[in-house]
Amino acid sequence: MEKLLFEIPEGCVTEHVPHTTSSSFLDGSEICSNNDGDLQLEIPDNIRRKHLPLPNLSEIDVVRHFTKLSRVNFGIDVGLYPLGSCTMKYNPKVNEDIARLEAFASLHPSSPEDCLQGTLQLMYELEKYLKVLTGMDDFSLQAAAGSQSELMGVMITKAYYKEKNNGKNRTKIIIPDSAHGTNPATAAMCKFETISIPTDPRGNMNLDKFKQSLNSDIALLMLTNPNTLGLFEEDIVQISQLAHANGTLMYCDGANMNAFLGITRPNDQGFDMIHLNLHKTFSTPHGGGGPGAGVLGVKAFLADYLPVPRVRRRLLQQRRQQPNRLRPHQKNNSAQENNYNYLYHYYYFLDFAKRKSIGKVRCFYGSFGMLVRAYSYIRAYGSNIRRVSENAVLNANYLLSLLKDVYELPYDRRCAHEFVLSCRKFGQRSALDIAKRLLDYGVHSPTIYFPLTIPEALMIEPTETESRESLDMFASALRSIAKELKEKPDLVKAAPHTTPIRRLDEVAAARKPNLRWTPSCDQSTPPDKYVSTGGSGGTSNNHHHASNSRDNNI
């Protein structure tokens, strides 16, 4: 394994920024420097840091370190990544270039409004496209991830009932047993009690149990559709009607929206709110665990509860249309959308009016860098975006057809964009063994042991960006592992064999946590002793760095 950054021998740091004694700084700043030409710090001793225990490394060593780390990491760019529920589709490279355009990436969020027109227009239009795709009336782009959108949705629910019932809240939320763990965790953060509904023999939420659970305490139903089994909730319209008749709101966990684009809209299924994970359906890169972006769509009657500010626009005086500069083949379509001059007819602004808003859930206006990529992704597919979902469903059903004779399919139905198989016939812990063995075949494993309702579950989501060849290869890997499990089970149980490291001891990791590097000279004197104001101050016990540079002496 690559050594830790902190174990690399010290080197000469590349000078990325000027020294405070450099001429560019001193030219106008004699009042700030002392006789040595160094910057005179007036920070009093009792708040001044005495020692900064960071390593000084040369640039080449840093570049090699992280390049080596990248080579023991697996991403979509490396191979198939059928991690169910996570929608690991190809992340277009052009979107990375677009997100890094200086006029997007270097725009300070507190700039004057007339300097923000491109960014605000992008946000406004993204909301518009998301409305088209979901049928919702209004969107907030503020949340940093799906789970934060859920939090917003549950907070909105709480605020809505508080107002509607004169301060008396409804206290319970219904969540099917196949739901993502974030749903109950979010409900608990807002002090709601959760009621779990089992799955019926067809893989839907059990309608009878749902009916029995409805009463005047039920604030919300949080439902994933297609559900985490990869199945369309067949009773969805009836479920919505029952919920609404009971005064219960309908929340859609839209993690699985990749099945629905251009095919059906959550609004028409009766949902009042839906969150979308832009890093799933709209292909913003997952980055090893974020940043993602969550957006929350709501129906008009809930719009006033959304976080502020909202992006709005007003019509400016019409300008004369200049000659259309489009390519000839685009002329017949709604050409004006692309016309640069046409875009100038609106002035975009941030509306901070609070109305019934639950407040802000994060600083500034959302994960803008992710919004750019999602917008750009939608514009690339444009009105053909249905192709995404059609091919996601095609790929999933094709892969399922290649596997269902070898692995157990708990609910024998056509799947949506993903499906869940059970390996229970191969014995306990077989899902884990199979997942590990798949790594030897050069693919990432599916999600395992989720949903919790399926024993030894493999949750497989190939996405639309895999070729038929790639799906065939994955199916044949899983088929040969099934064979291996019968013929040479030890091979599978000891897997993986070809990865940079072998199976890791997770029990030891949790029992004796080693969660950080600690400088060796600090081990004798713990660095975390409280020091009193103006006292001896800080940890003065570090000598091994001291000779390096004048900058080290703060």
Next chain:
Amino acid sequence: MDYVPITEEDKKIMLERIGVQSINDLVNSFRPALSNGRLDIPPPLTELDLFQHMKNLSNRNKILRYFVGAGSYNHYIPSALSHLVLRGEFLTSYTPYQAEISQGTLQAIYEFQSFICLLTGMDVANASLYDGASALAEAALMAASYTGRKQISVGNNINPQYFEVLKTYCDGADLEITRNQANEYTACVLAQNPDFYGNVENLFYISEQTHKAGALFVTCVVEPTSLAIIEPPGNYGADIVVGEGQSFGIPVNFGGPYLGFMAVRDYLLKKMPGRISGMTTDSAGNKGFVLTLQAREQHIRRERATSNITTNVALNALAATVYLALMGRTGLIRVAKLSYGMTHLLQRKLSVLGFQTLNSLPFYNEFLIKTPTSSKTIMSNLAKRGICGGLDLGEDRLLICCTEMNTVQDIDDFVSIASHDVAAIEE
């Protein structure tokens, strides 16, 4: 343009294998079908058209010379950083559930956790939270859960946006927000350092009072380059340190995505939200890294989890790790000294013009001034010359920030434009 590799020929073979006539047969159970199937979205674009469209759109923005911070800081990003962070093995991976093929992400997170501990002077850190504001809110929820108390006390001038986020989370969790108190109902006292106005304080006294009341002391660091030259919160008794890591190699990006971080004392480890990477060994005895202490998390504990967080901002944590590695202590101290120096240079030059500085304590790289004429006039005259002069707090208050990105020339331009405004009043 699309990114689907399936050919018409493939499709035929696949449909046949599935045993259906058309894709519509696969999706017709998804109801209700979209009426007439038409979408009001513009036609598809080729990559060239897309890039030009996006470039034109971005050019409707205007980048200024920024003298504004207030939660988002314009620092230099070394070139090597994006080359490393953009490597597909990092960029297109997800949460490292399969540790054997995710050692790159896991080791980088472990190094990030180490950096955060070294900078803050704390025992353990997590793999990141969404941003500084939501990290502060998570700290409040964690303190309430640890102490079983229901009041969150705000101890100094925290960023107003952070306050709003805190309030949103506290409303959701039925917690009450108070000001400057520490008593038997107080779960924690929160203080920002440097505070919203740039003031730097030794918070030892507040921390001591907080602990006497049996509450936790939470420090929030919104401008973390300050940690290079200012006493770390671990030295003045913080139990939880949260903050915003955007200054470490993440572009200002109109406010996101950013990098929330959290570091705590050992005894709070099991209450900490978010992912944690830990070092262990594999079956052959080699060292390696795994996600650990997962029994705190939502996918295991569901409604009993410490938080609902799952996806965080791992790639930005990687960026910060690369940034700190590239800058080293020498570079980070330079950034801090330059930010400090430029800020004080501008402050002194403005004082000479008659702008009154309202900071009562030493400040780091932000300061509050009282403008002789309306702040709006000054801001708009500066904007005409391509300068964003600060955060306009209304009437005659301006919150000004400098970093190493502001040159002496920028400062002279700022002062010269401001002097015209002053001269205009005197006439």
